[in-house]
Amino acid sequence: xxxxxxxxxxxxxxxxxxxxxxxxxxxxxGTHRAMTNDEKLKRFGEDICSRFEIVDxxxxxxxxxxxxGVSPRGIRFEINRRVMEADLVIGLGQIAPHxxxxxxxxxxxxxxxxxxxxxxxxxxxIGGLEDGEKMLGFVENPVRDEMNTCARMxxxxxxxxxxxxxxxxxxxxxxxDMIEAHRVGCELAREVFGVKVPRQADIxxxxxxxxxxxxxxxxxALYAADLMVKKGGVVILVSPCVEGVSRAHPLILERxxxxxxxxxxxxxxxxxxxxxxxxxxxxVGRLIKDKAVGIIVSSGIPTKDQIHLGFVPADTPQQALExxxxxxxxxxxxxxxxxxxxxxxVVGS
Numbered sequence: 610x611x612x613x614x615x616x617x618x619x620x621x622x623x624x625x626x627x628x629x630x631x632x633x634x635x636x637x638x639g640t641h642r643a644m645t646n647d648e649k650l651k652r653f654g655e656d657i658c659s660r661f662e663i664v665d666x667x668x669x670x671x672x673x674x675x676x677x678g679v680s681p682r683g684i685r686f687e688i689n690r691r692v693m694e695a696d697l698v699i700g701l702g703q704i705a706p707h708x709x710x711x712x713x714x715x716x717x718x719x720x721x722x723x724x725x726x727x728x729x730x731x732x733x734x735i736g737g738l739e740d741g742e743k744m745l746g747f748v749e750n751p752v753r754d755e756m757n758t759c760a761r762m763x764x765x766x767x768x769x770x771x772x773x774x775x776x777x778x779x780x781x782x783x784x785x786d787m788i789e790a791h792r793v794g795c796e797l798a799r800e801v802f803g804v805k806v807p808r809q810a811d812i813x814x815x816x817x818x819x820x821x822x823x824x825x826x827x828x829x830a831l832y833a834a835d836l837m838v839k840k841g842g843v844v845i846l847v848s849p850c851v852e853g854v855s856r857a858h859p860l861i862l863e864r865x866x867x868x869x870x871x872x873x874x875x876x877x878x879x880x881x882x883x884x885x886x887x888x889x890x891x892x893v894g895r896l897i898k899d900k901a902v903g904i905i906v907s908s909g910i911p912t913k914d915q916i917h918l919g920f921v922p923a924d925t926p927q928q929a930l931e932x933x934x935x936x937x938x939x940x941x942x943x944x945x946x947x948x949x950x951x952x953x954x955v956v957g958s
Contacts (some may be wrong), residue, residue, distance in 0.1 A: 612779060616769055617634070634690055635666060638666045675693055687725030687727065688763050692719070697766050700718035708741055710752055711747040714798075723763075728752075734868065734885075767787075775847050783797075806951060810839065812934075813845070816830065824848070825857070827850055831896055834954075843936050843941075850907045869895045
């Protein structure tokens with residue numbers, strides 16, 4: 610997570626020296642649930658929480674949103690009104706590999722961070738249609754183009770982005786233009802998170818730390834494992850998912866994961882209309898239904914729900930590995946991807 614408790618006081622000092630007195634904090638949640646008070650205290654610290662107005666973005670609340678306009682791709686963006694009312698907009702974030710955006714950070718603080726449902730959904734759908742090999746770890750991609758366009762329209766003036774290692778240790782920071790500074794940060798992130806993998810494996814075991822609150826987050830590890838597993842292989846996801854599948858997107862559990870073709874058919878017929886959910890289901894289904902078998906070890910998701918989603922359930926990583934060998938054979942090759950939620954496998958290096 611972004612060490613905002615360290616960054617905000619530094620930014621505040623610069624702003625106040627420049628004569629800025631009215632400063633507020635907007636939490637760029639995208640479609641994630643609101644933060645609890647305890648989470649804010651842990652994230653920002655008591656001093657910041659007591660001195661600043663800290664507001665959670667609510668992407669479904671029409672009273673919170675204003676029309677930003679239409680991008681060249683024809684996507685209409687709505688954005689949190691506080692962004693448009695501000696004289697100066699500074700984005701704070703962390704740069705790490707990301708399946709949809711290539712890397713997190715930069716203009717992602719605006720889209721999806723503080724945008725409305727339609728812009729978020731349609732942008733995610735663009736990313737979902739692309740193969741992971743063309744998106745994860747690539748600075749230049751169609752989704753990032755949309756994010757940059759939206760952020761420019763919103764007046765994002767400046768970014769402060771950090772790169773931390775998987776344990777949260779601060780490695781480096783960039784500040785400046787949302788595109789140029791971000792690109793420099795991405796090069797550092799590639800060095801920090803890049804994992805050299807000589808070849809794909811029959812079985813890939815991955816945990817999703819630190820993205821392990823719910824399956825919506827934990828799927829980031831699946832996207833990384835997708836690059837490492839052979840077609841016809843097995844991916845084992847080990848993640849607590851203490852909040853289940855997704856509080857913000859219950860349709861994922863209701864629907865489950867299906868093949869890419871079925872997801873596309875449901876969209877075409879109108880049976881499935883939520884593009885954010887469709888994009889997520891397309892990416893996960895493409896892996897655990899079309900390319901490989903998915904086995905999950907998760908205490909936070911009931912076994913019946915794991916099966917309904919389309920996973921093979923297992924109680925322990927050892928049991929999951931035994932099931933995987935039964936599927937692909939005892940002579941199968943095995944790879945372990947630690948901290949898959951932020952890893953960037955570089956296969957064939």
